[in-house]
Amino acid sequence: MSKLEGPRFYDLFWKVASIEKRVTRLENAYHQLDNTLDPEGWIGEAFKLQEEDLETIKADFKRLFWLDFR
Incomplete structure:
Protein backbone atom coordinates (compact mmCIF):
# COMPACT_ATOMS: atom_id res chain seq x y z
CA MET A 1 0.00 0.00 0.00
CA ASP A 38 -27.67 46.24 -2.22
CA PRO A 39 -28.86 44.54 -5.42
CA GLU A 40 -26.85 45.68 -8.42
CA GLY A 41 -25.31 48.44 -6.29
CA TRP A 42 -28.40 50.62 -6.67
CA ILE A 43 -28.29 51.95 -3.10
CA GLY A 44 -24.78 53.30 -3.54
CA GLU A 45 -25.73 54.78 -6.89
CA ALA A 46 -28.82 56.41 -5.36
CA PHE A 47 -26.72 58.09 -2.64
CA LYS A 48 -24.23 59.29 -5.25
CA LEU A 49 -27.01 60.81 -7.38
CA GLN A 50 -28.58 62.41 -4.30
CA GLU A 51 -25.24 63.95 -3.34
CA GLU A 52 -24.79 65.31 -6.87
CA ASP A 53 -28.30 66.80 -6.78
CA LEU A 54 -27.60 68.47 -3.43
CA GLU A 55 -24.35 69.93 -4.75
CA THR A 56 -26.22 71.31 -7.77
CA ILE A 57 -28.87 72.87 -5.53
CA LYS A 58 -26.18 74.40 -3.28
CA ALA A 59 -24.44 75.87 -6.33
CA ASP A 60 -27.74 77.33 -7.57
CA PHE A 61 -28.44 78.93 -4.19
CA LYS A 62 -24.92 80.33 -4.07
CA ARG A 63 -25.31 81.80 -7.51
CA LEU A 64 -28.76 83.23 -6.82
CA PHE A 65 -28.29 84.53 -3.29
CA TRP A 66 -24.49 84.81 -2.99
CA LEU A 67 -24.54 82.60 0.08
CA ASP A 68 -21.67 80.46 1.17
CA PHE A 69 -22.86 77.05 2.37
CA ARG A 70 -20.34 75.12 4.37
Whole structure:
Protein backbone atom coordinates (compact mmCIF):
# COMPACT_ATOMS: atom_id res chain seq x y z
CA MET A 1 0.00 0.00 0.00
CA SER A 2 1.47 3.37 -1.00
CA LYS A 3 1.29 6.51 1.09
CA LEU A 4 -1.54 7.85 -1.09
CA GLU A 5 -3.71 4.82 -0.43
CA GLY A 6 -3.57 4.87 3.37
CA PRO A 7 -6.42 5.83 5.68
CA ARG A 8 -4.70 9.08 6.69
CA PHE A 9 -4.72 10.28 3.08
CA TYR A 10 -8.42 9.54 2.69
CA ASP A 11 -9.19 11.29 5.98
CA LEU A 12 -7.28 14.32 4.75
CA PHE A 13 -9.07 14.17 1.39
CA TRP A 14 -12.51 14.13 3.04
CA LYS A 15 -11.59 16.93 5.44
CA VAL A 16 -10.42 19.13 2.57
CA ALA A 17 -13.59 18.32 0.60
CA SER A 18 -15.68 19.21 3.66
CA ILE A 19 -13.86 22.53 4.08
CA GLU A 20 -14.32 23.36 0.39
CA LYS A 21 -18.04 22.68 0.70
CA ARG A 22 -18.33 24.89 3.78
CA VAL A 23 -16.41 27.72 2.11
CA THR A 24 -18.68 27.47 -0.95
CA ARG A 25 -21.75 27.70 1.29
CA LEU A 26 -20.32 30.75 3.05
CA GLU A 27 -19.50 32.42 -0.27
CA ASN A 28 -23.01 31.76 -1.58
CA ALA A 29 -24.58 33.10 1.62
CA TYR A 30 -22.39 36.20 1.43
CA HIS A 31 -23.38 36.89 -2.18
CA GLN A 32 -27.05 36.32 -1.37
CA LEU A 33 -26.85 38.73 1.57
CA ASP A 34 -24.99 41.30 -0.52
CA ASN A 35 -27.63 41.08 -3.27
CA THR A 36 -30.40 41.44 -0.68
CA LEU A 37 -28.86 44.51 0.93
CA ASP A 38 -27.67 46.24 -2.22
CA PRO A 39 -28.86 44.54 -5.42
CA GLU A 40 -26.85 45.68 -8.42
CA GLY A 41 -25.31 48.44 -6.29
CA TRP A 42 -28.40 50.62 -6.67
CA ILE A 43 -28.29 51.95 -3.10
CA GLY A 44 -24.78 53.30 -3.54
CA GLU A 45 -25.73 54.78 -6.89
CA ALA A 46 -28.82 56.41 -5.36
CA PHE A 47 -26.72 58.09 -2.64
CA LYS A 48 -24.23 59.29 -5.25
CA LEU A 49 -27.01 60.81 -7.38
CA GLN A 50 -28.58 62.41 -4.30
CA GLU A 51 -25.24 63.95 -3.34
CA GLU A 52 -24.79 65.31 -6.87
CA ASP A 53 -28.30 66.80 -6.78
CA LEU A 54 -27.60 68.47 -3.43
CA GLU A 55 -24.35 69.93 -4.75
CA THR A 56 -26.22 71.31 -7.77
CA ILE A 57 -28.87 72.87 -5.53
CA LYS A 58 -26.18 74.40 -3.28
CA ALA A 59 -24.44 75.87 -6.33
CA ASP A 60 -27.74 77.33 -7.57
CA PHE A 61 -28.44 78.93 -4.19
CA LYS A 62 -24.92 80.33 -4.07
CA ARG A 63 -25.31 81.80 -7.51
CA LEU A 64 -28.76 83.23 -6.82
CA PHE A 65 -28.29 84.53 -3.29
CA TRP A 66 -24.49 84.81 -2.99
CA LEU A 67 -24.54 82.60 0.08
CA ASP A 68 -21.67 80.46 1.17
CA PHE A 69 -22.86 77.05 2.37
CA ARG A 70 -20.34 75.12 4.37
